[in-house]
Structure formats: structure tokens, C-alpha cells
Amino acid sequence: MMTHLLLVRHAQASFGTDDYDRLSDHGHRQANLLGSWLAAQPWRYTSIHAGNQRRHVQTLEALYAAAAAAQRVLPAMMVDADWNEFDHECLLRGYRAFAPDDPDLESLDHPLPTARG
Template sequence: MGSIYLIRHGQASFGAENYDVLSPLGFQQSAALGDYLKQLGVRFDHCVSGELNRQRDTAKATLERMAFPQQSQLSAIEIDSAFNEFRADEVIRAHMDDLLAVEPQAMQIFSNAANHRAEFQRLFTYIIHRWVSGEHEKEGLESWASFVDRVQAGLHRLLDQADRKDHIAVFTSGGTITALLQLIIGVPPIKAFELNWQIVNTSLSRLKFRDRDLALASFNSHVHLELLKNPELITYR
């Protein structure tokens, strides 16, 4: 059987003007992952990343520490937008008026999220529940169902191109991993998102495949961070 390693990006710049930038800690997490995979002797036959900066930079930083030669490492990363994260900022904006009706302070909390992390998470969870339910569709906004279809199309492309014993790395995001979990283990989307909130930056989730048959072999492993015995390395955004 072959293996697909779903790798969540390193810590991004939560609360900054541009979230899609790896933080210094995000680069440190990526390096730790690369060192760990190198020690295990893991070699990837195929590496794919979404097109977001935090995904691509996690891929580059990880593969560099796995001692891939610079030029071949760069050319080895295939970019596939199917593995992009859903546009959380667009989801929030589309549902903001509805949220303000029940949470008048929502705008202030979202505009200063870094200083209101617990309140941000509570309100963001409320919005995500509305979005994934399919009962509050917004014109021009990618629906949860469409997002899952996009991710599934990318997965099928991977499987159709793979050899039977390939080891494939997919550098992606928490929402994308959540969509794949829903597809593979059949949990309702709300339940899948309960797992999403637990996905650690640069964690590994492993799928085993034979043709298009898939099974979840492991979820959210972050041993590479735990071994460093620094709790600050374990982050969720």
C-alpha cells in the first residue's frame, strides 16, 4: 500500500494584517518536522502543496531539513490549489451581519483577534457551524460542500497519478485535512470540525491507499514537537 502524509502548515501570523506568513516559530516547527522525518529515513516520492505562502514555505523549510538538494527540492513541490484552505476571512464577512444580530461586539473582537483569542474562537466556531450546516448559503461564497468537492478532486488526482507504494507529502491546512477526514471516515462535518480545532501546526496525519481505497492510519501526530520538550512549539493557528 501507499501512504499520503497530510502535513498542516507551521504557525502563521495570527492577528497580523497578513495571516498568510509563517511566523519564526512556524519555521522552527517546520525544521523540527524535517529533522524528525530525516531521522526516520522517510523519503517522499511526490510532494504537493497548496498555493498559499504558509503551505509552500512549510514544504520548503521541511524538505530542506530532509537534505533534499536545493534545486531538486524546489522543482519537486507540485502546487495544487485544491489543497488551499477555505477562505476564512470571506466566510466571516459573509456571516458577519447575522453574527452581529446576536453578538454586537463581534466586529471589535474579530478586528483585534490576537488579544481576544478565546472570544474569537467562540465566535468563529459559531460562524463555522452556520457555514458547514448548508442551511445559510451566501451568494458568491464557496460552500462547505463545494470546498469538500474541491479537496476531493485534488485527492483523486493524486491517487490517479500515484504508484502503488508511493509515499506522498501534502502540505496543506487544517480545514483541508478536516474535509479529507469527512470524506474518508464519514463523520458529519460538525464532528469533523471538532477534530479540526485539535490539529497542531506541522502535525502529520497519515492515509494508507490502494488505488482509490483509503484508510486513516494516524491523525495529528506531533511527536517531532513533543520530543523537543518545549510546550511553546505546540500551536494551533
């Protein structure tokens, strides 16, 4: 029997709003479509892991809902913060100490504006 590993990034989050750590309306549609597609696959899922960020859990909730609608039983979700995203800007600032003239790091001097609404 062949074993496969399937990695899924969370659906679209709510960038530029007061709460990034939730799915946008588009993200909910993406998660529902993904859940339906995954539930239709013949694969047997032996474990399901997620970070503890809300957008991770919301994405997987759509998978569980689609599986239930298709009368498929999935293993319990194992939540582990080690799957969370890391602070990439902090990592790049640390790198800057070793490469202060790297032109790719200029964007750290001008953070992206966040849209409200």
C-alpha cells in the first residue's frame, strides 16, 4: 500500500481587515470547494493536522463538513501550533544583520499599508 502526504495551505484569509486570522468570503468558498473535492477522492485519510490559527481550523472545518455530507468518516483533527506560520519579517530583519546591503530587503523599510473596510 502506498502512502501519500497531502499538504494544504489555508484558504484565503481576510488581509487588510481588522482580523486577518479568519477566512474571507472568497476563502470560505475556496474551502468548501476544496472540501468537496477532497471528500470525493478515494483516499483513506489516516491523520489530519492543522495549526491553531483560526484560518487553518476554518479551512479544515469545510473539509469535515463535506466529508460528513458524503458520509465519509475522517480521523480527528490534531491541532499543533508548530504548523502555524512564522513571522517572516522578523526572520528577514535578522538576516539583514548579516547582509545589510541586500536590495531585496529594502521592502522592510516600507511596510505594506493595510486596507480597512
